[in-house]
Amino acid sequence: MEKKFYCFNCNKDVEPICKLQTNSYTVHKQKVKVKENVFTCPFCNNELLDENLNNSLYEIYNAYLQLYDLSFSKLKEIRESYNLSQELFAKSLGWSKRTIVRYENADSLPQNQYLQIYKKIKNNKNEFVNILKSNRKSLGDELYFKIFNLVNAELDLKTINVFLYVLKNNFLTKTQIMKNLFSIDFLSYKKYFKPITCFKYAHGTYGPIFDNKDAILNLLVKQNYLEMVNDEEDNILFKPTNEPDLFLFNKQEIEIMDNVLSKLKGKSSKKLTDWSHKFKGWIETNDGELINYSYSKDFDLQKNW
Numbered sequence: 232m233e234k235k236f237y238c239f240n241c242n243k244d245v246e247p248i249c250k251l252q253t254n255s256y257t258v259h260k261q262k263v264k265v266k267e268n269v270f271t272c273p274f275c276n277n278e279l280l281d282e283n284l285n286n287s288l289y290e291i292y293n294a295y296l297q298l299y300d301l302s303f304s305k306l307k308e309i310r311e312s313y314n315l316s317q318e319l320f321a322k323s324l325g326w327s328k329r330t331i332v333r334y335e336n337a338d339s340l341p342q343n344q345y346l347q348i349y350k351k352i353k354n355n356k357n358e359f360v361n362i363l364k365s366n367r368k369s370l371g372d373e374l375y376f377k378i379f380n381l382v383n384a385e386l387d388l389k390t391i392n393v394f395l396y397v398l399k400n401n402f403l404t405k406t407q408i409m410k411n412l413f414s415i416d417f418l419s420y421k422k423y424f425k426p427i428t429c430f431k432y433a434h435g436t437y438g439p440i441f442d443n444k445d446a447i448l449n450l451l452v453k454q455n456y457l458e459m460v461n462d463e464e465d466n467i468l469f470k471p472t473n474e475p476d477l478f479l480f481n482k483q484e485i486e487i488m489d490n491v492l493s494k495l496k497g498k499s500s501k502k503l504t505d506w507s508h509k510f511k512g513w514i515e516t517n518d519g520e521l522i523n524y525s526y527s528k529d530f531d532l533q534k535n536w
């Protein structure tokens with residue numbers, strides 16, 4: 232510790248002895264523990280005050296936020312996960328922009344009711360969309376739909392969880408993800424006349440793809456559902472950051488996903504692409520054209536390998 236402190240006792244600048252100490256504080260009636268540096272004079276043992284008090288207040292507040300599994304930086308991350316500016320995020324929740332700015336800058340400590348909302352909407356788009364919907368009247372339709380599009384609210388929780396289910400212990404490239412999701416939805420449509428995700432598929436060069444595939448994968452990364460990792464050959468793989476929520480699926484849906492997973496597992500992007508090029512729905516459509524779900528009758532997981 233280079234920094235010198237003034238000791239009133241000894242009436243001179245001294246190089247203090249620094250000791251890490253755990254102190255308890257009460258914030259909003261809750262006890263928090265903070266590790267702090269305590270400085271003492273090496274000559275008279277007097278405790279010396281660190282003039283950097285703001286910093287220690289920040290640590291105390293952050294320790295309080297940790298009781299809610301939050302932190303000042305997480306408050307900002309949560310907003311950014313919804314792809315919204317401070318102003319639009321505030322409006323969605325019915326808060327003032329000033330409130331958000333003060334919280335994100337650590338200028339003030341959020342009240343309990345605000346913290347509860349942060350906690351609720353962290354990694355839970357459905358909760359966020361519910362609050363957004365409840366504020367629709369005061370927002371007006373134009374602003375409401377603008378925000379709705381920005382948070383990509385049509386990507387429902389079930390679809391997100393199909394990604395988490397497919398990628399669990401099974402990190403895949405973009406192309407492999409496309410084949411898995413396409414197979415899951417066409418097999419589900421073939422058996423039960425409805426897909427599991429909210430996607431429609433179109434004819435892409437490497438086989439059927441869902442709309443806006445890059446934007447959707449980017450969004451899932453941005454919203455902390457997926458992260459990108461590299462394999463030994465430097466391919467980009469997608470890896471889930473959460474466990475799938477199995478309560479969103481019924482038994483038949485799980486069975487379909489498991490069928491597809493076991494059939495497609497370990498197959499290269501190239502092999503999957505060649506296979507998908509033998510699907511009638513792909514053969515009979517042009518580049519960019521929608522592949523109607525009625526082609527699901529021609530979908531066969533066991534054939535054309």
Ligand SMILES: [Zn+2]
Pocket residue numbers: 238239240241242245272273274275276277
């Ligand atoms: Zn002293």
